[in-house]
Amino acid sequence: MIFSHDTEQALLSIVELVNSSPERNGKEQLPDVATLDEFVARHRVSEIAGLTERDVHDVHSLRERIYPIFTATSDAEAATFINAIIATTPVTPRLTDHDGYPLHMHYFIPGATLAEHLAADCGIALAQVVAAGEQERLRSCEAPDCSEVLVDLSRNRCKRYCDARTCGNRLHVAAYRERRRAAAAS
Template identity: 35%
Template sequence: MVFAHDTEMSLLAAATLVNSACDPDTLETLEELDAFYAEFEYAGRRDHDQAELDAVRRLRPALRELLTSDRDRAVELVNAMLLEGRALPQLMRHDSWDWHLHAVSQDAPLATRILIETAMAMIDVIRADEMSRLGLCADDTCGGVVLDLSRNRSRRFCSTSCGNRNAVAAYRARQAADTPA
């Protein structure tokens, strides 16, 4: 584990949310938002309506900018997000989670909680000077965000699909090079 569990989950959620905008869009329905909410173990208020889905979808460009910016720009973005969200960090314990940080009320809209929890997670990334753990997918046709939590910092693709597609292409290129003309 590179970061605390809550930090890793917030970063994974943010990367997944940003990458949900890639073609095809994987966050178009309330059911898909419910699955995202459950997968990343969010707690607190849920409105279960189109307005909530739209608000979460509107976060994607801001989170993409945050996750792909340099360290100085990330600091500016984090500070602005925390100020706008009126963040007040507090230790909380709920569900299966032991003590961890939340910076807004559990009554705040889901989009606000996602934004602030991502900003809080980025504080750890920035302070540890680990911005290199974030980047863009090595697949030239993708553009997804990569969060590399591996020990050896070897993750290059945003998904298994991109990694497999590139491995197959490399295999075929090697096979073509080995085939006499």
């Protein structure tokens, strides 16, 4: 594991959140309270109940503020975006061992909304990546027609596509056809 378990979980939820935007893949993946509820359950976001349309709106605007962190061209630029997210959300660092998990840090304030919760805890997770000198692990998919983001949690930093089965495989097939065409022409 590259980062702590909590940090990696937070990073994976951020990636799904950012890629849920119609700006990334053309289809809104979190259009309503029901899909947001599923997101919360899937990522085991704690202390969240009674979501409303307001939460949907706030989470949509948060993900657009997180996106530039993945396209930043330097760690200083990423740090500016991350600091801006953390600065606008209330944080209360504390240790907790809820739901049978070992002691770990929470940063959101008790009673936080979903957007506040994600801004605090995901903001700190992103800050830890940059503070560890690992900003280059936060990237965009390399497929030319894909604008999804990814976090590379592989030891040798070899992840290039948002999803190896879709973008990675699609490019693999395209490169193979290109080689065959080149071979046939020569």
